[in-house]
Amino acid sequence: MPFFGSGRALLVVSAVSLFGLCYAAAPALGADVENPTNASSRTDSGATVPGVQSVFDCRALNDAPSAHTPVQWFERSIWAAHCYVYEARAVRISGPNVVSLSLSRDIRDGVERDRLHILDGPSRSLVREGGTARFQLSESGDAAAPASPEALAAHLGKLYRFQFDGQERIANRTALRLLMRPADDMRYGYHLWLDQATGLVLKRVLLDEQGRPLETYQLVELTPPELYDGEVRLRQPVSSAEPSWKPSWLPPGFVAQPLMSMVGVEGVSRQHRFYSDGLVTISLFVExxxxxxxxxxGVHQLGASYAAVKHLEEGDAQMQVVVVGELPPEILVRVADSLEYSRKASRNGLSQDSSSRQDALEGRSSS
Structure with a gap:
């Protein structure tokens, strides 16, 4: 399913997804300062930090109780993704395509700095500072704050089944295999290999509906990880006016996350919104x-991700809609087909949460 024409939005999403793949098993999860299962936006003194969504006190890992259950190991992997400094080499395999990567992760004054360098083909590097935002169960009310570990575990427990799947040696380190099976046919499964010493993700495999590998990310070399001795602060997501286009249907468990508004390379306004089930995201672009x-x-393929593209009318203007995610393509097509134009949101930016959540997947074919 090749794509044609201007693909800047797809390239942006591809780069973002590559960062998420390499630096966190599930960037939506978080944990607590007193106990490595939660995080807050407060410092040791209890003061709220402006512009900071969450604070991970990595020193808590020194005295943290051992993880025993699959969910506890999953949560520990999120702490590891934020609290360890290291350098690594990795490979990303998607179908016949193999990409070699160099990874560098540092933390300075509580701010994460990740650098990814692609070793094959033209020299390309990606840099990210400030970490990733945590999952929110709602856009408004108390649930708009970063989800507590209990609430998030309960949320994910309705969508995935966690189980251990033995041990294996990856990058010369002992790893625990964790299998995450979807509870429905609207999302893919995951196979994670977690470093037994730190909880870092050493290998991640995305599985299709039949359990076959769609994409593999694996570390092949890792310097000894060093635990950061201090607090890591995650930046507060930047919100903007409510997009005028929004889906009336989303797969069960997907919730709108903080909004972003971007300006394209040519200065053209592009509306961007993303939704998450706490593990995987759907990105929506309208321009x-x-x-x-x-x-x-139609449907375009980007490695293990798919993009559903539609052209819609907004007054006298023709708009391009791109819905991207690591989900079955028919799900993305259905989300794109459900888009509705909100004149009220267009006029004053008021939030109008979509409440439509259907349990049964309707059959659709992409063009």
Whole structure:
């Protein structure tokens, strides 16, 4: 399923997903300062930090109780993704494509700095500072705060089944295998290999509906990880006006996350919104159709991700809609087909949460 025309939005999402793949098993999860299962936006003195969504006190890992259950190990992997400094080499395998990567992770003054360098083909590097935001169960009310570990575990427990799957040696380190099976046919499963000493993700495999590998990410070399002796602060997501386009249907468990508004390379306004079930995300882009005709409507493949593209009318303007995610393509098509234009949101930016959640998947074919 090749794609044609302007693909800047797809390239942006591809880069973002690569960062998420390499630096966290599930960036939506978080943990507590007193006990490595939660995190807050407060310092040791109890003061709220402006512009900070969560604070991970990595020193808590020194006295943390041992993880025993699959969910406890999963939560520990999120702490590890934020609290360890290391360098690594890795490979990403998607179908016939193999990409070699160099990873560097540092923490300075409580701010995470990740650098990813692609070793194959043209020299390319990606840099991210400030970490990733934590999952929110709702856009408004008490649930709009970062989800507590109990609430998040209960949420994910309705969508995935966690179980141990033995041990294996990865990158010369002992790893625990963790299998996450989806509870429905609207999302993929995951196989994680977690470092027994730190909880870092050493290998991650995305599994299709039949349990076959769609994409593999694996460390092949890792310097001894060093635990950061201090607090790591995650930046507060930047919110903006409510997009005028929004889906009336999402797969069960997916919740709108803080909004972002981007300006394209040519200065064209692009609306961006993303939704998450706490583990995987759906990115939605809406922008005027480029002069070159934009992307061909239909389904396009980006490694293990798919993009559903539609052209819609907004008054006299023709808009291009791109829905991207590591989900079955028919799910993304259904989300794109459910988009509705909100004149009220367009006028004043008021939030209008979509409440439609259907349990049964309707059959659809992509063009």
């Amino acid at each position: 005027p159709v480029p002069e070159d005709g934009g992307l061909r409507p």
